Amino acid sequence: MVTEGSGPAGALAGKVAVVTGGGQGVGRGIALALAGAGARVVVCGRTETTLDAVREEIETRGGMALTIRCDVTVPADLTRLVERTAEAFGTIDILVNSAMIVPHGTLLDISDETIAAGWESGPLAALRLMRLCHPHLRGGGSVVNISSGASIAPMTHDRAVYAATKAALNSISRGAATEWGPDGIRVNTIMPFASSPALDRFAADEPAAMADVLATIPLRRTGDPESDIGQAAVFLASPAAAYITGAILPVDGGAAYVR
Template identity: 50%
Template sequence: MGSLQDKIALITGAGQGVGQGIAYALAAEGARVAVVGRTLGKLEDTCAEIRRRGGVADAFVCDMMVKEQIDHCVEQVVNRYGGLNILINNAQIVPLGRLLEVSDEAFVTGLDSGPLATLRMMRACHTHLKGGGAVVNFASSAAVRWDASGYGPYAAAKEAIRALTRAAACEWGVDGIRVNAVAPHAMSPGMKGWMTERPEEAAAFFKTIPLGRVGDCEQDIGRAIVFLVGADAGYLTGATLPLDGGQAYWG
């Protein structure tokens, strides 16, 4: 019996990278996993691996920038599994670039796919999470980097998610819902692409991580989230947990 046996988890952006690693970790603890994202083939690959390991997972296609699709997705998940206990808001389109370079459209996309999508998904799930549910949203250490150049729009979107996380924790504690955020570094496809595009910056970046490595999507990020959504973290809410090898100083 795993620590999340028979819990029902909805994970966005679970077709690859960090979301996929979280899906593997939660399923390994007995959670039934709704694997949510835009690309059915990637979602099915995640589900197939979970089933190969003996877990339960189903794919649900959803564009997180369309409110109607979010509402429909949550309804489908609840109808399929009979409820919902865990929400992981991982998916987001990242607006990188300097302030004079990033277009309005790119910035708005970052906001729509980040804080707005996070808020919409939390609202859609709220009723189902009452009485012991847990939410994990995704922040970033980009806002507290040693040099925030080129990360302003991305950091702004992620800091908005942190603010929403804190507000939800305060407002929904009475409903028995815990809401926390994580700020991870993980060897995701996005991280690998950044390393290829900006090798010198990446090399300098790695030197600033006290543990000397980037986290593994399943073992380092997924397993930490197993703790966050489980009973052992039952008195933790409204917090941001840095899963970054000790790199950022949050103060």
């Protein structure tokens, strides 16, 4: 459903943003932050209950939201997502690709099905949706793709395929920034380290291991999906970043580059 109202004023007032994987984790945090900056946000994902919960959060804060159930591995769902967004709001100004099935496992053990799911839901889905949104984004639109520090990590035990999918997303993002810059479309990438349901379970089940992870982060804490990662996405999508494109921004407390 669409919530009527003018929405909060802010750097993105009047803009329309689509956030995939917006029902939880980093996607949820970005959706809330974009709405807080004034954007009308389309929150999409596979689980209606989580999508509705995020919509209600946005509404409670005075924002405007539309929820659309969408499996990013299904091309027809992506087409429907873009069509319904255009019908509801007239255009798309901001696209955030956050959804992805994470393909974890060693190179010897990981299944072909898991590998395919990672590629289909990650870089391929992002590229498909970017291409569908391109006509709407022309003349001032912005794409923010969600990558990972794993894409540049020197060691990726159990995460080599995941790292490869995110490295591919980095390359696609840089390519789009180069090719679509003359169209007035900016494309940037964030590499976050933030709280998520999976990370929270890991911290609860293996506190010592989580302490070891935090010890590698110079700021010694986990990022907040809304106030840390979300605000970075707001900045990259806003006029304040009008001369920034093709960037890969680590928002991870210094973990990616500082040791």
